[in-house]
Amino acid sequence: MLNNLKRVRTRHLALAKNSSEPISMLTAYDALTARVFDEAGIDVLLVGDSAANVMLGLDSTLEITLDEIIMMARAVTRATRRALVVVDMPFGTYEASDEDAVRNAVRIMRETGAAAVKLEGARTSTIGRIVDAGIPVMGHLGFTPQSVHALGGHRVQGRDADAARLIEKARAVEAAGAFSLVVEMIPAAVGADVSAAVDIPVIGIGAGNGTDGQVLVWADAMGMSAHSPSFVRQYAALGDQLRQAAESYRNDVRERTFPSTQESFDH
Numbered sequence: 001m002l003n004n005l006k007r008v009r010t011r012h013l014a015l016a017k018n019s020s021e022p023i024s025m026l027t028a029y030d031a032l033t034a035r036v037f038d039e040a041g042i043d044v045l046l047v048g049d050s051a052a053n054v055m056l057g058l059d060s061t062l063e064i065t066l067d068e069i070i071m072m073a074r075a076v077t078r079a080t081r082r083a084l085v086v087v088d089m090p091f092g093t094y095e096a097s098d099e100d101a102v103r104n105a106v107r108i109m110r111e112t113g114a115a116a117v118k119l120e121g122a123r124t125s126t127i128g129r130i131v132d133a134g135i136p137v138m139g140h141l142g143f144t145p146q147s148v149h150a151l152g153g154h155r156v157q158g159r160d161a162d163a164a165r166l167i168e169k170a171r172a173v174e175a176a177g178a179f180s181l182v183v184e185m186i187p188a189a190v191g192a193d194v195s196a197a198v199d200i201p202v203i204g205i206g207a208g209n210g211t212d213g214q215v216l217v218w219a220d221a222m223g224m225s226a227h228s229p230s231f232v233r234q235y236a237a238l239g240d241q242l243r244q245a246a247e248s249y250r251n252d253v254r255e256r257t258f259p260s261t262q263e264s265f266d267h
């Protein structure tokens with residue numbers, strides 16, 4: 001079903017879950033990669049706040065601003081024809097009050113042309129208010145990077161007794177009106193249990209193979225990150241390839257073998 005769509009919409013993700021069709025999602029932060037991933041048939045593009053690390057070289061996702069993510073999301077939607085584009089609400093843009101959250105979600109939708117926003121935590125009142133404003137919300141539970149300090153570092157969540165609490169939170173996020181949910185760094189069995197416990201599609205990252213879909217940070221999966229988490233599969237070694245290509249170009253320039261006469265204008 002997903003394969004035949006001209007444009008992926010939130011309701012299509014629900015249909016995909018109903019027919020057990022896995023949903024593919026990748027991050028994208030610019031027009032260059034968004035075009036390629038869209039052409040490859042990735043169903044959902046997430047303008048994630050991981051852009052803080054990947055694109056801006058910052059230490060944590062806490063540092064990216066609303067203006068920065070809006071600028072990136074505008075580039076992504078411009079280059080996307082088919083995929084559903086979801087934009088992360090940065091740290092500090094939805095915690096202080098539901099009014100703030102709605103105002104900032106409206107800005108994201110109005111200025112980027114994206115189809116949905118994503119926010120971390122079981123903030124049911126905030127999710128409900130944004131959904132009431134007509135904006136689809138994707139939730140995010142398990143390891144939530146914006147709470148890295150409160151969680152005591154990058155640690156697997158939802159183990160043992162916490163599994164039941166995580167499932168309760170997932171049900172609450174669904175009841176608040178979220179159309180979908182990301183679960184990050186939880187045991188595979190818990191990923192499957194969360195997916196079975198709710199009707200909305202659950203997209204996993206480091207959450208095993210039993211969720212309704214998978215998401216990865218593209219730079220981790222394509223070999224562009226200095227360090228990738230252990231749950232990431234390497235689909236390409238683009239960093240090495242780019243370095244080699246840049247070295248070849250540098251050598252050609254130094255040896256004056258580029259440009260050739262064919263690569264030059266003769267008059």
Ligand code: KIV
Pocket residue numbers: 027046047048049050051088182184205215217
């Ligand atoms: O910002 C991001 O890339 C994310 C994914 C890890 C789901 O939220």
